[in-house]
Amino acid sequence: MASRWVVGVFLLSSIPILCLELRRGIPDLGIKDLILLCGRIFFLLATLTVVISVTTSWLKSLKRCQVYLKDEEEKNEKRQKLARKKQQDAQGEKVSRYVENVLKPHQEMKLKQLEERFYQMTGETWKLSSGHKLGSNEDVVLENASQMSFETSNREAARRRNLPKAFTRVSPPAKHPPPKKVLDLPEEPPETAAEVVTVALRCPSGCVPRRRFFKSCSSQVLLDWMMKVGYPTSLYSLSTSFPRRPLEVEGSWTLEDIGITVDTVLNVEEKKQSS
Template sequence: MASRGVLGVFLLSVLPLLCLELRRGSPDLGIKDFILLCGRIFLLLALLTLIISVTTSWVNSFKSSEVYLKEEEEEEKNEKMQKLVRNKQQEAQSEQAIRYIENVLKPHQEMRLKKLEERFYRMSGETWKLSNGHKLGGHEESVLENASQASSETSNREAAKRRNLAQPVTKLSRPPEQPIQKKVLELPEEPPKTADEVVTVALRCPSGSVLKRRFFKTCSSQVLLDWMMKIGYHTSLYSLSTSFPRRPLEVEGSWSLEDVGITVDTVLTVEEK
C-alpha cells in the first residue's frame, strides 16, 4: 500500500514539472536540462517518501499504543471479574462450611457427649441425674390432700378387715437385703529393680501423664486392666494398646504378661473406645 501511494505521488509530481518545462518555450530539451529535471524529480520523490514514512510510522505507533491500551483495559477488566468470581466462590464455600459445622458437626458432638454422659452416670449409679425431675409448687397442696385422703381410707379399710377376721394375720418379714459388695482392686507388691524376671510397664494416659510400675513376667495380665481402673480409667470406656506396632492388647486372666508379649520394658497407651 505504501509503495503504491509513493508511485502515485511520484507520477502526480512529475506531470506538473513536465508541463512547466514545456511552457518555458524550449521544446527541445538538452541532456543537461533532462538531468536537472530528473534530479529535481528524485529530490521531490525522496522528500515525499520521507514524509510518508514518518507519517506512517507515527500513525502505526499511535494505533499500536491504542491497541496496547485497549488490551491493558481488557486485562484489568478480566482480572476484576476473576477477583469477583473468586470472592463469590470463597463466600459460598465459607457459608457451606459454617452450615456443615452447625448442622452436622455440632449435633454429632452433642449426641456423642450425651451418650458418654449417660454411660458414665449408669456406671457410677447416678441415673437420677438423667431425669428431668418434678417441678415444685402449683398443685403440690392438692396432691398432698389427695394422698392424705387415700391414706385415711386405706387405714379405715384395714381396720374393718382386722375386726372381721377371727385370727390376726401376721406379716412375714423379708430378710434384709445384703448390700452389693464392690470389688476392691488390689495390685501386687512392686518388685525391686534388682529382682529377676521383672519388666517395667509405662501407661501413657489421655491427659498426657505417664505412669510407670514394675511387675513380674509371671504376673497375670489382668493386673494391667486393674491398674488402669485404679488410676481412673474404666475398662468399659478405655482400652490398652501397644505403641509400636500399634495394636490392641489382648488380656485374659489365665495369661501372664509373658504370654501377652510383655517380656521387656514396654509402653502401653490408654485409648478411648
C-alpha cells in the first residue's frame, strides 16, 4: 500500500517538472543536468514521503484516541447501568421487607379489629372464639360448667343470708307552703274624679311607674303596689323625696293621714341588712 502511494507521488511530482522542461524546449541534456533533475525529483519525493508518513501517523493516533474515548464511554455507561441496577435491587428489597414486616401486620391487625367490632355490634361474638371439636372435650366442658353453676348458686345463697332485712322508709308528711297573699289593688280612679292624687315610684332600676289613688285609700296600698311592681317589703322600703325621710305606713292610716294630699314621688330604697 505504501509503495503504491510512493509511485503515485513520484509520478505526480515528475509531471509538472517535465511540463516545465517541455515549455523551454528540448535542449541538449548533459549528464550533469540529468543528475540535477534526478536529485530534485528524489528530494521532492522524500519531502512528500515524510509529510505523508507524519500525517498518516497523526491520523492513526487521532483515530486510536477516538476509539479509546468511545470504549471508555461505553465502559462508564455499563458501570452506571450496573450501579443503577444494584440500587434498584436494594430499594426493591427494602420495599418488600417493609411490606412484609410493617404494612401487612398493620393491615391484618386493623382488619381483625374491624371484624371484632362488627361481631360485637351484631351480637355474634361467638364467631371470634376458636371453639372445640365435637366429641373431644365435651365431658370436661360439661363438668366445668356444672361446677361453675354450683359455685355460683352457693355464693348467691350466702350473699342472700348475709343481707340485712329490708325496711321501708316512711317519708315525712309533706309540708304545704303557706298560701301566698294575693295583692288586690283598688281600681284606679279616673283623672276627673275629686279627691284623687297621683303617686309615682322611683325604682332602683330606673323605671318610674305612676298610678292614681283616692286620698281616702289605706296607706297599705302603697306597699302592696310596690310589691306588685317587683320590690318585696322585706328588702325594700318607701321614703319621701323632699325632705328625705322614711315613709311611715300603717293599715289604719289613709294616704291623707300620712301627708300625701298632692301628686307625690316616692323613692324605693333597699333596706340595710343587719349583721
